[in-house]
Amino acid sequence: MNLAVDRPWVLLALAFALLPLVFSGHRAAQVGSVAVIPADAVSMLIGWVLRCSAMAAIALVVIALAGPYRLGQTISRAGEGAQVVILLDRSGSMNDTFAGRTPEGNEESKASATKRLLREFVGRRPHDLFGVAAFSTSPMLVLPLTDHHDAVRAAIDASDRPGLDFTNMARGLGMALSMFAADRPDEHHAILLVSDGSAVIEARLQDQLRAEFRKFKADLLFLFLRTAGSRGMFDKPGPDEDTPRAMPERFLNLFFQTLGVPYRAFQAENPDQVADAINRIDQLERYPITYAERVPRRDLTGLAYGAACGAILVLVAGKLVEVRLVTRRAASETAIGVPI
Numbered sequence: 001m002n003l004a005v006d007r008p009w010v011l012l013a014l015a016f017a018l019l020p021l022v023f024s025g026h027r028a029a030q031v032g033s034v035a036v037i038p039a040d041a042v043s044m045l046i047g048w049v050l051r052c053s054a055m056a057a058i059a060l061v062v063i064a065l066a067g068p069y070r071l072g073q074t075i076s077r078a079g080e081g082a083q084v085v086i087l088l089d090r091s092g093s094m095n096d097t098f099a100g101r102t103p104e105g106n107e108e109s110k111a112s113a114t115k116r117l118l119r120e121f122v123g124r125r126p127h128d129l130f131g132v133a134a135f136s137t138s139p140m141l142v143l144p145l146t147d148h149h150d151a152v153r154a155a156i157d158a159s160d161r162p163g164l165d166f167t168n169m170a171r172g173l174g175m176a177l178s179m180f181a182a183d184r185p186d187e188h189h190a191i192l193l194v195s196d197g198s199a200v201i202e203a204r205l206q207d208q209l210r211a212e213f214r215k216f217k218a219d220l221l222f223l224f225l226r227t228a229g230s231r232g233m234f235d236k237p238g239p240d241e242d243t244p245r246a247m248p249e250r251f252l253n254l255f256f257q258t259l260g261v262p263y264r265a266f267q268a269e270n271p272d273q274v275a276d277a278i279n280r281i282d283q284l285e286r287y288p289i290t291y292a293e294r295v296p297r298r299d300l301t302g303l304a305y306g307a308a309c310g311a312i313l314v315l316v317a318g319k320l321v322e323v324r325l326v327t328r329r330a331a332s333e334t335a336i337g338v339p340i
Helices: 008-022 041-066 110-123 149-160 169-178 203-216 248-256 271-284 301-331
Strands: 003-005 068-070 073-081 083-089 129-135 139-146 189-195 218-225 263-268 287-295
Touching: 003 008, 008 041, 041 068, 041 301, 068 301, 083 110, 083 139, 083 149, 083 169, 110 149, 110 218, 110 271, 129 149, 129 169, 139 149, 139 169, 169 189, 169 203, 203 218, 218 248, 218 271, 248 263, 263 271
Parallel strands: 083 129, 083 189, 189 218, 218 263
Antiparallel strands: 003 068, 073 287, 129 139
């Protein structure tokens, strides 16, 4: 039952619960002979019910004084979800708006809009484990995988701080993959990569990332935040533009398609399109999972006092009925006083 008490020494007073077996709280009445009173099984049953109620009332009050509680525990449950690492681009361009300028007035930067929408995304997935990582010149582990969603939202809140001017996406992906366990086939892994592109991954690093993605069996969801007037990852190149330096977004998309894992690409040019993309991602990453739910310690003092009050009410009811019976019999001139 996982039960315990704060003050075990108080339980020594449970011995007082035996007193109703020795002493009776019923009114005594004198009669000339016990033969006057016929055997009454119902009265005997009521008498034992009242004795047991008195014993229960004393025992429950003692238990309540001892401070009973149920221990905290971890319960395994089944649900829908995944292990998701949110990988955020913290390069300097994320501080600009989708129009490619510094935010003014009520305008949101790409980082701020993403932060707001990712917080809502986390709130819609109560059973997921989330981790947060970021990258600019170097990767940054912001928060390891956890089911504490308040901590996840706090980590996302820190993502709109001013970033640096470089985008080292390869090392960021490597860090995100290292946050998963490779020996747990029952876990579904996904990386949500949020970036405005402009990253080039070298050929030697591409081979390493392909091997790592296959090792950890992680889905990749790429949310590309396109700046107004810039090239999109689905645009067709001109005759002299089909190079990673000229169109890095296009070549990132082509590389991600060769990873050998499930891959989805989403392109957004304003906050509304970002919200739509995140809603679609929310529907994609839902798989049967087994998750652990922590049940906190529960104080049972009030429950013990409530049960004691119930037993006392039985005793009060019995006493009131006893008084009424005696009163009616006393009103009768021919009645003989009989103990109840």
